[in-house]
Amino acid sequence: xxxxxxxxxxxxxxxxxxxxxxxxxxxxxxxxxxxxxxxxxxxxxxxxxxxxxxxxxxxxxxxxxxxxxxxxxxxxxxxxxxxxxxxxxxxxxxxxxxxxxxxxxxxxxxxxxxxxxxxxxxxxxxxxxxxxxxxxxxxxxxxxxxxxxxxxxxxxxxxxxxxxxxxxxxxxxxxxxxxxxxxxxxxxxxxxxxxxxxxxxxxxxxxxxxxxxxxxxxxxxxxxxxxxxxxxxxxxxxxxxxxxxxxxxxxxxxxxxxxxxxxxxxxxxxxxxxxxxxx
Numbered sequence: 001x002x003x004x005x006x007x008x009x010x011x012x013x014x015x016x017x018x019x020x021x022x023x024x025x026x027x028x029x030x031x032x033x034x035x036x037x038x039x040x041x042x043x044x045x046x047x048x049x050x051x052x053x054x055x056x057x058x059x060x061x062x063x064x065x066x067x068x069x070x071x072x073x074x075x076x077x078x079x080x081x082x083x084x085x086x087x088x089x090x091x092x093x094x095x096x097x098x099x100x101x102x103x104x105x106x107x108x109x110x111x112x113x114x115x116x117x118x119x120x121x122x123x124x125x126x127x128x129x130x131x132x133x134x135x136x137x138x139x140x141x142x143x144x145x146x147x148x149x150x151x152x153x154x155x156x157x158x159x160x161x162x163x164x165x166x167x168x169x170x171x172x173x174x175x176x177x178x179x180x181x182x183x184x185x186x187x188x189x190x191x192x193x194x195x196x197x198x199x200x201x202x203x204x205x206x207x208x209x210x211x212x213x214x215x216x217x218x219x220x221x222x223x224x225x226x227x228x229x230x231x232x233x234x235x236x237x238x239x240x241x242x243x244x245x246x247x248x249x250x251x252x253x254x255x256x257x258x259x260x261x262x263x264x265x266x267x268x269x270x271x272x273x274x275x276x277x278x279x
């Protein structure tokens with residue numbers, strides 16, 4: 001075997017692969033940063049023409065980077081302080097809890113109020129951030145936070161609370177990440193304005209809509225294993241449509257990709273994992 005010839009072939013192949021991967025990244029980055037290409041004035045003209053309202057202050061974000069984390073393995077002993085519930089630990093990483101005491105999630109004004117429940121009945125409940133309520137399904141979705149910022153729609157960093165017709169919690173499911181670390185601190189990430197402008201130029205922001213809020217957070221990447229998860233810096237742009245409907249858009253701040261989260265798909269993946277565990 002001619003080792004020198006083989007080595008040369010490997011070097012050439014990997015060089016071509018590196019060029020190809022960089023070109024993919026560059027093209028995605030260029031598309032996402034069309035705010036700069038088209039010019040800020042043209043983006044403003046487009047949004048004005050479409051009657052898209054955006055006048056929010058800039059989010060003070062000094063650092064935005066990738067993070068990795070490990071799945072939290074729950075122990076029975078550490079959960080003993082959680083009262084008035086029966087807890088099952090599934091595959092060491094998922095809590096399934098049934099409440100034995102009636103706990104309302106409404107305050108005196110008959111508004112949703114989850115803070116007390118999170119504090120008293122959920123393991124490290126303060127590390128989760130409220131996302132939304134599904135009235136029809138009688139459930140609320142919470143995302144785990146890291147450094148105060150949410151991890152969007154990761155089934156491994158989510159808390160779901162369920163209640164009955166009397167607005168009393170019946171049960172909840174919880175998963176959690178731990179051992180967070182940051183890496184690949186890139187300087188050329190999308191800014192808040194670039195993220196909003198990118199959505200506008202690509203037609204994601206509808207006519208007569210209003211940008212209500214822009215929030216930094218994280219979303220899962222393709223680099224995942226059963227134990228370790230990797231998350232990319234991500235912008236969440238919350239928009240109100242002309243008819244009052246609220247839409248949430250997510251854009252990867254490193255690659256410029258628009259992310260389409262589907263909770264139903266997330267829950268299907270979670271159910272599939274549970275069935276695999278039972279087998």
